[in-house]
Amino acid sequence: xxxxxxxxxxxxxxxxxxxxxxxxxxxxxxxxxxxxxxxxxxxxxxxxxxxxxxxxxxxxxxxxxxxxxxxxxxxxxxxxxxxxxxxxxxxxxxxxxxxxxxxxxxxxxxxxxxxx
Amino acid sequence: xxxxxxxxxxxxxxxxxxxxxxxxxxxxxxxxxxxxxxxxxxxxxxxxxxxxxxxxxxxxxxxxxxxxxxxxxxxxxxxxxxxxxxxxxxxxxxxxxxxxxxxxxxxxxxxxxxxxxxxxxxxxxxxxxxxxxxxxxxxxxxxxxxxxxxxxxxxxxxxxxxxxxxxxxxxxxxxxxxxxxxxxxxxxxxxxxxxxxxxxxxxxxxxxxxxxxxxxxxxxxxxxxxxxxxxxxxxxxxxxxxxxxxxxxxxxxxxxxxxxxxxxxxxxxxxxxxxxxxxxxxxxxxxxxxxxxxxxxxxxxxxxxxxxxxxxxxxxxxxxxxxxxxxxxxxxxxxxxxxxxxxxxxxxxxxxxxxxxxxxxxxxxxxxxxxxxxxxxxxxxxxxxxxxxxxxxxxxxxxxxxxxxxxxxxxxxxxxxxxxxxxxxxxxxxxxxxxxxxxxxxxxxxxxxxxxxxxxxxxxxxxxxxxxxxxxxxxxxxxxxxxxxxxxxxxxxxxxxxxxxxxxxxxxxxxxxxxxxxxxxxxxxxxxxxxxxxxxxxxxxxxxxxxxxxxxxxxxxxxxxxxxxxxxxxxxxxxxxxxxxxxx
Numbered sequence: 001x002x003x004x005x006x007x008x009x010x011x012x013x014x015x016x017x018x019x020x021x022x023x024x025x026x027x028x029x030x031x032x033x034x035x036x037x038x039x040x041x042x043x044x045x046x047x048x049x050x051x052x053x054x055x056x057x058x059x060x061x062x063x064x065x066x067x068x069x070x071x072x073x074x075x076x077x078x079x080x081x082x083x084x085x086x087x088x089x090x091x092x093x094x095x096x097x098x099x100x101x102x103x104x105x106x107x108x109x110x111x112x113x114x115x116x
Numbered sequence: 117x118x119x120x121x122x123x124x125x126x127x128x129x130x131x132x133x134x135x136x137x138x139x140x141x142x143x144x145x146x147x148x149x150x151x152x153x154x155x156x157x158x159x160x161x162x163x164x165x166x167x168x169x170x171x172x173x174x175x176x177x178x179x180x181x182x183x184x185x186x187x188x189x190x191x192x193x194x195x196x197x198x199x200x201x202x203x204x205x206x207x208x209x210x211x212x213x214x215x216x217x218x219x220x221x222x223x224x225x226x227x228x229x230x231x232x233x234x235x236x237x238x239x240x241x242x243x244x245x246x247x248x249x250x251x252x253x254x255x256x257x258x259x260x261x262x263x264x265x266x267x268x269x270x271x272x273x274x275x276x277x278x279x280x281x282x283x284x285x286x287x288x289x290x291x292x293x294x295x296x297x298x299x300x301x302x303x304x305x306x307x308x309x310x311x312x313x314x315x316x317x318x319x320x321x322x323x324x325x326x327x328x329x330x331x332x333x334x335x336x337x338x339x340x341x342x343x344x345x346x347x348x349x350x351x352x353x354x355x356x357x358x359x360x361x362x363x364x365x366x367x368x369x370x371x372x373x374x375x376x377x378x379x380x381x382x383x384x385x386x387x388x389x390x391x392x393x394x395x396x397x398x399x400x401x402x403x404x405x406x407x408x409x410x411x412x413x414x415x416x417x418x419x420x421x422x423x424x425x426x427x428x429x430x431x432x433x434x435x436x437x438x439x440x441x442x443x444x445x446x447x448x449x450x451x452x453x454x455x456x457x458x459x460x461x462x463x464x465x466x467x468x469x470x471x472x473x474x475x476x477x478x479x480x481x482x483x484x485x486x487x488x489x490x491x492x493x494x495x496x497x498x499x500x501x502x503x504x505x506x507x508x509x510x511x512x513x514x515x516x517x518x519x520x521x522x523x524x525x526x527x528x529x530x531x532x533x534x535x536x537x538x539x540x541x542x543x544x545x546x547x548x549x550x551x552x553x554x555x556x557x558x559x560x561x562x563x564x565x566x567x568x569x570x571x572x573x574x575x576x577x578x579x580x581x582x583x584x585x586x587x588x589x590x591x592x593x594x595x596x597x598x599x600x601x602x603x604x605x606x607x608x609x610x611x612x613x614x615x616x617x618x619x620x621x622x623x624x625x626x627x628x629x630x631x632x633x634x635x636x637x638x639x640x641x642x643x644x645x646x647x648x649x650x651x652x653x654x655x656x657x658x659x660x661x662x663x664x665x666x667x668x669x670x671x672x673x674x675x676x677x678x679x680x681x682x683x684x685x686x687x688x689x690x691x692x693x694x695x696x697x698x699x700x
Contacts, residue, residue: 009301013297013301017294017683017687020290020294020679020680020683021680021681021683021684021687022680023680026286029290029679033290033293033294036294036297037293037297039297039301040297040300040301040304043301043304044300044304047304047305047307047308071307071313072304072307075256075300075303075304078256078260079300082260082263082267082296085267086267086270086289086293089267089270089271089274089289090286090289090290093274093282093285093286093289094286096274096277096282097279097282097283097286100277100279100282101279106286106678106679106680107678109279109282109283109286110283110676110677110678111280111281111283111284111287111357111360111361111677112280112284112357112360112361112424112427112571112572112573112677113571113677
């Protein structure tokens, strides 16, 4: 198995986290979270990939021929759905925060602590 | 298929189905229908799961969805289907979830009328997710329930739409989402090695894997995800922000079961999936136990410095999760039994305490113990409930919580430091709750100590229901804790035995009188210290107070409320665990 997907996944996860830690804007922060999530897609697809094999659809080639692992595709698909739900919820929260507080800078929005 | 096997999926299907129906007819139903339906469904889940637990004493009840059992594939080592597996422990914990949800629905009666039963829909989704999390036998299925639980929880936290609620929900969502990505990556790594998602099949591969970095990495990622959900140091920061701003009926569930169920999930994985791998067990016994001890101490110290009741309770939950984690970390039968019993006892007490906080928010318009000084003397039945709960939390040697903590003591008896951390955390959190109870309901207190600088906020909750309706579930939960601990202990040993594959874990001998009374005595001593405290007038006294402020202030600075800091701590924790996995 190629080592490249592992490196790409780690890199994506790393820069996503870096973005979350340093972000000064909720919407940017949500974007960084999606970058982190993409790392898991790359990792899962990398795990299921088999060189020189076909898609796991046995419509035009006989069952038994090598194919990439469809279970990991199912996992990625589920994860995309979950990610969409979470992102939508977060954006809705960011919208409400902007409406109520007039800012979406995390440093000025801390629960139960009055903004300086 | 036996009757139990057939009925097993109903524990998840009924709350999901009723939730969907409520959502569909939300605009036509009167609010009482949603209240009645939710209490009934939660009660049904509790009864069904309790019955399943009884049926499972002879062996786990397994349901293969769609009939895709291993027998269908013709090869026992190929599992294509997804199974629910109800052993005694899992079914009992699921039943406990149902019970606590029923109490929370009762407590929330008519509180959420103007939102068209959306609260009930989210809560039923939450319940289904928790039950599924307990019963599943498939690692990816576990991840899906974990996510479903999280999403319902995020929405419920943000629900009041107040500024603090939104900020708290945002921090909660970000930190827990990062955790769930780690979990998914961990599931992927384990699948890469074993080619299966079934607990038992993965367990077989993991048992032969030795110090394979892929398996170790998978374990670290999954453990960190569950420790984040279970709010252990240094992944715990989100909890206090979320639990103190969520509506009280939701906080009951958050602190009562959500976080501890994550630790139950971790302990199940440690036993069923990773139990055969000595390298991982070394890591569990060598690292998690110290994380648990640190969590207990840090959570308890921070709880002591809070003046906002819900925040105080949230940090006390962190401390108690630390105590539970020490049980998980022993990876042995007695630790498991202790975890089960402690989880139930703590959930009942903490649920009741959050209801008391909710009552104060509704009836007195605040949850700040210093603002409320002596203002609730007329609500003395509430005060009695809170004092009793505080005493139980502080180690009063009766009831389920005490039984659990006795088992956990036994499980860690070879590490006196960990044991000391358990006792200290018990005493500090109990004393903090008692201090607040005396101050609010009796007007008895010393000069405010470090809690004076705690974070607080003016807020209130609607007062729309009679006092007795709010008090009844709170009092019932506390009375349930007073059940004789011998009964609970027997059940817990049976449940832990089912997890580790034995009929029952061996009985432990009862503790001596002195050991039994130690935590509660320490609780009362700390409480007395707080009550006798006077404003410092001499120079030495002032110097002492200044010196005291430094460490407590430091703890306050760590809990900064900034989501970036929280994620940085989580990454640091993951790195630490990974280094430990290479080293141990």
